[in-house]
Amino acid sequence: MFLGTFGDALCQNSNGQESTPSLKPDLRGKSIFELRCALCHGLDGLGGEHAPDVIRRPAVRALSDPALFKLIHDGIPQRGMPGFIDLGKEDADAVVVYLRFLQGKSATGSVPGDPVRGRDLFFGKAGCSACHMMGGRGQSIAADLTGFARDHEWDEIRDAILRPSGGQQEAATAVARDGRKFSGMIRNEDNSSLQLQDGDGRFYLLMKPSLVSVQRQTGDPMPVDYGQRLSPAELDDLVGYILRAPDVSSLPSGKDEGPHAKD
Secondary structure (H helix, E strand, O other), X not given: OHHHHHHHHHHEOXXXXXXXXXXXXXXXXXXXHHHHOHHHHOOOOOOOOOOOOOOOOHHHHOOOHHHHHHHHHHOEHHHOEOOOOOOOHHHHHHHHHHHHHHOOOOOOOOOOOOHHHHHHHHOOOOOHHXXXXXXXXXXXXXXXXXXXHHOOOHHHHHHHHHOOOOOOEEEEEEEEOOOOEEEEEEEEEOOXXXXXXXXXOOEEEEEHHHEXXXXXXXXXXXXXXXXXXXXXXXXXXXXXXXXXXXXXXXXXXXXXXXXXXXX
């Protein structure tokens, strides 16, 4: 009811005259959103019991219109969001326009940092990909960051880089009775089995009676010196990439640009 009266109010000013076109909500998109999306995301898009805020969340605001269109079309099945493949292009575009209206803008939001440079940092100087995966690339020794931005805001991501909370991880090298050797991070362990994950992301479930020895080591935690290793601008770029990774996955790398390429 609130959105209905709010939308009507935006279509007219106090004198009953038509408002400027830039302030009009897309009524077609509004109807589709309320019918297909509001049950989970709320009528105002600010989140509900079953789905997150899609209006204020930086990760959503930072998506380009094509990326948001693709998200609506494909959904996120692993998160319980269905894809609306039955929506035609015009209807899906209308939903995107209405979401932008709710977000208080008519174009994609701007967040600090260059995500293309951030991608080069993630897979280069910052060394994030030595432990983390992003979009199927990198190592899966630590958490996969592909969907990290869906549940974390800009400040949370930056804080997680500068002040990581994870402690040291335990690794092991196990030797089987047949002479095979397995090394990796310990993912699970009980009285009868040991599960390891190697540097390539492969998992090994080893039964302890089949092992002749297990040597344990303490793995390195996430570095705590990114505040010194990266400049403030580079940190912005890195966070920008984590927020917008799906939107920049197909863009060419910018690392060949010289240090004064933009001067």
